[in-house]
Every structure is written in C-alpha cells, then in structure tokens.
Amino acid sequence: MTRFIIRRVAISIVMLIATSLLVFIVLRLLPGDPIITRLGSTPGVDAETIERLREEAGLGAPIWQQYLSWFGGLLRGDFGQSYFNQFSVNELIALRLPATLEVTGLSVIAAILIAVPAAVISALRPLGRIDRFITATSTIGMALPQFLIGIVLIVVFAVNLKWLPARGFVPFDEDPGGNLIRMILPAFTLALASAPLIMRFLRASMIEVLSSPFIRTARGKGLNAWGVVIGHGLRNALIPSLTMLGLVVGYTLGGVVIIEYVFGIPGLGSLAIDAVFKRDYAVLQSVVLLISAMFIVTTLVVDLLYGVLDPRLRIGARRG
Amino acid sequence: MADPASITLKRTNSSRYGKLRETSWQTWVAVVVLAITVIGSVAAPLIAPFDPTEQSKDRFAGASFEHLFGTDELGRDLFSRVLFGGQLTIFIAIGATAVAMAIGVVWGMLAAFARGWADEILMRLADTVMAIPQMLFALVFISAFGATPERLALIIGILLTPTTARLVRSTVLAEIQEDYFTAAVAYGASPRRLLFNEVLPNVRTPILVQTAINAANVILLEASMSFVGLGIQPPDATWGTLVQQGYQKMYQSFSYVLFPALLILITIWMLNLLADQLGANSKSKGRS
C-alpha cells in the first residue's frame, strides 16, 4: 500500500515538473512580449528604452536561465512578479482563486445533484421510458458547447425574464446574497455541461453492478429493492465513478476559462486569458501550472481513493 | 482493470448484412442528418443563393424568403454564409479528427504493446498534456501561429490526441488479455499478423466510436475558440465565428446567432448519437 502511494505521488511530481517545462517553452513561442504590449499605446518610446526595460524585467537572459529562476522561485513559494503592476503573482492568484474555486465547486455539486438521481432512476429500469428520455436529454446536453449553454441561459434568464444578473461578481464576505445570485447562471452552465457525462457513466456502472451476481444474492437474501440499489449498487458503482469525477473536475476546470470570460467572473481563468493577451509570462506560467496541478492532484487523489476502495488494485495488478 | 463503461467486443460470426439489418433507427437518423449537412456544405457553391461575401445595404434583415436566415452587419446573406461556413467547419472537423486518430492510435497501440516503462512514460506524457487547460493551450498556439483552417485543424487535433491514445491503449490492452490473442501468440503469429488480423478488427468499433466523439469535440472546441475571437479570419467564416459575430450583434438580429448555433448543436448531437449507437451495438453483442 505504501509503495503504491509513494509511487503515485512520485509520478505526479514528475508530471508537474514536465508540465511546468512544457508550459514555459510553449509560452515563449508567442510573438511579442510583456514590455511591448505594455508600451503598445505609448508613442515616442524608442527601441533602446524598450531593450533596457526588457533587460530589467529579466527577459534578456537565456531561456534555460529564466526557467530555472522561475522554477527556483516556485520551490520557495514565490511565483514571480507581474510585468504590468506591482502585484506579485501570489497576490494576484490569492485575489482570484476564491472565485474559481467557488464556481467550480458549486457546479460540481450541482452536477452531482442533477446526475446522481437521474442515473439511479435510469438504472432501475434500463431502456424504459424514463431512461430513454433521460438518455436522450443527456445526449442533447452533451452536444451543446459550454459557452452556448451559457448564452442560452443568459438570453432566457437575464435578457428576457430578467430574473438573474448576466454578469459580475461580488466577494462572498461583502455580500453573500449578491455573490450567490451571480453564481447561479455560471455554475449552472458548467453543471449542465458536465452532468450528462457523470450521469451516463454512473448509469452504465450501476446497470452493470445491478445485474451482477452478488446483487442478485443480496436481493435473494431478502433486502428490499431500494436498500440494495442504494446500499450495494451505488457504492460499488461509485468506484469507477470516482475516476469519472476526477475527469469531470478536470473538464470543468477547462471550461471554467471560457465561462469566466462570458460571465465576467474574476477567477484564475480570466486572469490567464488576460495574461495571454498581455504576454504577462510570469502570471500566465504560474496560473497555467496551478490549474494543471489542480487537475493532476485531483487525479492523484482519485487514484489513491480508488486504491483504498478497491482492494483488488492494491495487489499491484496491472493498471487498466 | 477494465472500467465498466468501456466497450469489449468479441468476434462473432454474424455476416455483414446481418449487421446492417440490426442497425437501429437512431443510427440511420444520425447518418442521414450528418450526410445532409456534409453534402449541403460541400455543395455550397451550387446551392447558395448568394455570394457569401457580397455586401449590400440591407443590413440585419430578419428571416425572409429571399434571405432564409436574414442578413448580417454588411448585408450579406446569412444562409449562404452558413453553407460556406459549413465547408470550413467540416474541413476543420475532418482534419483535426484525422490528426487525432492518426497520432492517437499509434500512440495508444505503442503503449499497449510496449508495456512496462515505455507504457508508463507514454501514458504519463498523455496525462501531462491533458492536464493543461485546453482553452489556454489552444489560445497560446493560435496566438503564436495564427488561425488558418489548416493550423486550427492541426492544433485541435493535437489537443484531442491524448484522450484518443488513452482509449486506444485500454481497448487494445483488453484484447491482449483475451484468450484468442494468447493463443495466436502461442501459435507463433508474427507481430504484423497479430496487429492486423487479431487486434485491429476487434478494436475497430471502439475506434470508430472515438472518431465520432472526436469529431464532435473538434466542432465544440473550434466554436469555443472562435467565441473568444481566435477563429479564422474574415471574410471566411465557420459556424463558430458566425456564432461569435451573431452574439455580439444579438440585439440587432437574433437570427444571426440562432441558426449557426442550431447547426452546431445538431451536428454535435448527431455525432454523439452515432457514437452511442455504435457503442451500444457492440455492447449488446459482447455481454452475456
């Protein structure tokens, strides 16, 4: 067991390092740099001043040196400094992280609340009328790009019905009511995008489990239908669903970028998009790494939980 | 450890026509709708009533007999633009899917056959690429290289490669576990024979399913990227860039955003439906 944990953690660390390298190199492919973008509307600045500003910002050094100094900083917990203002990347991330966590968290919860009951009901009577309806709806749901779902919800609830605000963000500690009302549409958008995936996966797992011999044994023992379903069926179907959850969190994190743009939420995603356009390397590198790390850690946790829940895995069987 | 949602297909003895007879009506619907879409787009030069770049003074007209989908901000006929937009959208979809399948299948098979360290490294590499948020990855690459249809196809294709590789690998691994494979190896079958005669026919269906899923994802990603402004350049258009333009001008003309969005929805839906049906068919065969 310990060997298993150590191995997985070690692999995750290697992956994080590889991701950081990949991100760093890829960003340097971009034409332009933060100095030029910052001065882009300042006429009269000559090429010499720009060179000097570049040097000061450390952009003149060879790439491997820049990488090592960034990476060294990361190990110390120092993510660097924005090229556009006096804020450190740590501070910027701290300002923006709550919004992303809130939207992601709320949407995953909402997705589960939608998907689990739907999956259970479907699995009870596979191919029955309700099941087919739910499956059909989920197929359509999966066909809608996230931003389209967002647009549709905005048009219906903000533009036409005027029930909910179309955009914006207020910190929770300032105005809890205002914060939550503004979270409804974006969280729901993300939830509607990922709920179908969870639902299908869970349903498939449940159907398989419910038709397996040990369930029949449990029913034979006289346990009532609901008890069997919830108690045994759900619990066993949850194991592979954990992997799905890991993927869903990852998928949501990926979608968070565009949803933050559409709904004007000041989270890590919009921080990253801004940084791409401004070529604020320091911010962008660290944020992309952070989002990737969140995904890698989630997968790690899921894998570990998987290992804990399913004893068959711990014996070091071939990973599937 | 095979996960329950994956598809395991065993070789059966049913004839080719038997398969056709067993095809469900949903599959037919999906195939027909997709065919109409593809043919309509390819035949755009023949069908389109107007030149998609022809400007006029009749701006933001609503849907009418002359302009089935209305006109845009420069008075261009939206129906024609949607038809020609379909050409580029489908080109990108096919191109990106081809890239993803070509690289992904090879990658996945290599990993499955190689086992051990090589497998681990290849798969962790896939995980690493998957960990980077797709939108940002795409944004950076498009900003760096520019957004022509070819480059978009390449970039989106690369984005979808890791998931394809993972799927191919797990499917192939499942086959390798099977008795018939072990038997073939014991027989002394060459790697080529193993690949082409034993494994490939049996993983054909999951790979087809993945192809459909990939195509759907390409359209989704292209639309998302166009929405933040990094789609292809005017006056060319894809459904994604039409949705982006239409949404910006939503208060001036609702049909502008509505029709391309509907087309995106329908195409992705049909592709998903097709993927489902192909998967379901095999499932029902494989289970006891």
Place this chain on the structure above:
Amino acid sequence: MLNRKALAGGILAATLVLTAGCASSGPSEEASTGGSITVAAAQGIPQLNPAIRTFAWEEVLFPLLWNGLSKTNEQGEIVPDLAESWEATADQKTWTFKLRDGVTFSNGEALTAAKVAASFEYYLDGETATQEANKISMVSGVEAIDELTVQFTLDEPVATFPSAIVWVKVLDVDSLDTIDKDPIGTGPFTVESFTPDDSVTLVRNEDYFGDAPALDEIVLVTAAESTSAVTGLRSGDLDVLWSVPAGDVEQLEGEGSISIVRPESPSQWPSWEMDTTSAPFNDVHARQALAYAIDRETILEAAYYGQGAVSPTNNALSENNPWFGGDLTDYSYDLDMAKKLFAEAGVNEGDTLVWWGIAGAYPEWNTSGEILQASLKEIGINLDIQNNDIGTWVDEFYPAGKSYPGMIVPNFQSTPPEPAYSLNFYLPGRCECNWVDEDFLSAFSGALAEPDDDARKAQWATVQSVINEQVPLIVPLQSTVATGTSSELSGIWVEGGGQLHLESATR
C-alpha cells in the same frame, strides 16, 4: 364611512403617484448626496500609475484620484486645477504657475511647489516611459521658486503649454513603488481596493480641496464580453457603460431608463497606419490611391453605425473644429482615381495588401477591413485580412521605426480637439508611419510657438494642407464614443477623445 376612507385613500394614493411621477421624470432639482455607482468598460485596469498609463480606460481615474496644474472643463477650455493662475514671458519660453494654498495629499502631506517640481521631474525622466513625454519634451528645467510657485523653462516656445500639461498629474514621488497598493493623490476620491484587471473601488475623499463629489463610492469593473455588458446596463446591474458598442447605441437611446452621453466635439479618430518608408506606401501615389479607395460613408454606416462624421479630406480634425482649415483635396470614394494612382505607384491588379488587425476586439475595425476588401476587389487588388491577438499585432509595427511593407494597420487615436495634441501624432518617432516631412515639421513648430490666435490658425492650416497632400495616415472619419448611463445619473461628461469624467456625477 367606507367611502370617505376610500376617497381619502384614493387621494393619498394619487398624490403619491403624482409626486413619484414627478421625481422620476428627470434628475431632481436638489441632487442628493451619497450613493454608489458601478461603472463598466470592456478593458481592464492593470495598474494605477497615471504616468505609465497602459490602456486608455485608465484615464477615467485621472480626474478622480489626481490633479494636474491645469485641466479641461466640459466646454473644452483649459482651466486652473492645482494652479490658481499662470503667466508666460513674451517669448513663450518661461512659464510661472501659482499654486493653491491648503491642498493636501491623501496621506495628509501638504502640496508644495517642491512636490510639484519633483512630480514633473519624474515625468521628464527618460527612465519613465510615459505617454506625456512628447508633450513636455521641450521642458529643460522645472523649479520651485517658493512654497507655492513653480517655474518652467522651455527650450522652444510653446504658446499652448497649459494644455500640454493637463495630463501630467501631481504624484507623491516618494510612494511611487507602492502606488498600485496604496496610491497617494490629491483628488476627490481615494482607492479603497484594487484587483488588477478586474475592479477598482473608490471612496469619497472628505478632505478634497475642491467641490466635494456627490457620490460616496464608485466601483469600476471590467466587462470583457460586450453583450453581457449591454445586458447589464439595460437591467440596471451596471450604472454606466463606457464606450457602448456602436451597434447598440440606437436601441439604448430608445430606452427610457438609459441616457447616452456623448462628447461635445468628438475627437476620436481611426488612424490606419502605413509604413511610408517601405513599398508600396513609400510612394505618395499609393497612399493617395488608398485614400480614394475608402468608402467612408459605408464605413461610417456599417462599421460605426452612424456614430460619428466622415472626414472626406482625410483630416484628423473634425470639420467643426475651430482650427480646421487649409487647402484640402477631397478624397471622397472614387475607385477610378484609386486604380489610376495605384498603377502609378506600381500596385497593379492581382497584387495583395495586408490588413493587420486585432482578433476579438474592435469589431468596427473588422467590418471596416471587410468593406475595404470589397472595394479593393473591385479594382483587382486583394486585401488579405489578418487578425491577431494584441501582443502579436503590436509587435509588428511598434515602436516607430519598424518596417512593415504592404500593410495597413488599423488603430485609433483619442486626442483633445487642440491640434497641438492631436496632429502631434504625425511627428517622427511618434507615428509608426515613420513619416518625415520638412514642410510639416517647420509649420508644426511654427504653430506651437505662435501666441497670436489668427496667425496660429494660418499655421495650422498649412500643417493640415501638407498632411492632406501627403496622406501619411488614413483617417476615414471621426468617431463618437458613446457612454451609456442610467437616466437617474447626471453630471457625467465625456471629453472629445472619449475620456470619461465621473467626478461630478450625482444620482
């Protein structure tokens, strides 16, 4: 009994309705103090230092947090701000400003001439990459004569010096390295919190030396996605939306709950740049040809939704600008002339030019490009539209001195109506068009030095004639920056270049 009660109730109700009706028909006579407004723009504010000014939208903070020696008022006149009065020597090379007494910074320190001098020295320092450098480059010395008197010595005569320094703000030079976290200024508001690129929350400064602002709080937010921004304005979620997308202005004007605020004399102008040092635009015929190939009316209608006025003479100054003049050719849409002139410059059928725009922003540029593309197609020339993200866009042609042959780069300038600070964009080292013309330069400095208004007008006329003939830039029209506000608000105004003034806003 019941009837009387009902009658009384009815009268009461009617009275309430009538009074309520009166109150909401327009801003009340007695403007109330207090309240908070939410102001949105598509751009973000990444940093707070006014000298650095990364994006145009940061200028909204200038009248709120800072003061200069002079400022522009709603009528476009230059009036005193921190300085009570000023005078110049006859040669226009020495300027003396007398400061107000009793002004304090937000950290409690008093405003002195020494602080003003230090602030100007910061702006003049070569290390400070500031927009204003060009306008004050002729200042050779700034000195604090006594506690409240500052004197400037200039290398060259500049009659318009007070309008040159309108945007040089007086900063607390000692706290510049924490300006993003804790900005110190003399203005009517101070910063309560700042999330870069997302929001700035301003609160009233109770110790402000001038007219106390009516509002308690102003919250500036970023609304990157234009449709949801307009939706927010319509629903009342946002009180002010700066630079409303041109296409939505007409509909918003129709809504009772929203007012549109426009500048008195619009002086924002699209400036399509070409490299005058490389082919084909190094040949004046090619540039003139392009000027003739611009369908200005259609561009105004379709790209700018009629929000502005065409500039048929390709002039940066609008026709109702008091300084507008000169011997100007009309470049109204004429494809035959365009074709002829292009041929003279060696641009023939089948040749390709590039439109180098920005992806995802400024839809009016995209539409303009498509219109130009259609026009050029008629005379057989291809226009390849390439829209890139802003970093890539800027890198191609900036800073001045880069060579970008065969490209047309859309851009725009937000300038005051004063020609000294709008036509100065054409100066070498400033304009990325890399245009150097002796006639222009001598006429320009002549105008700057001339204290007499009529003589100066003649000088500006010469400047405009040269620009008109040489076409270093394409200026298809002047555009009006429309700002949408809730109709409950008043006191909000916009400068010619689009800079928003909120300091006198009231509900």
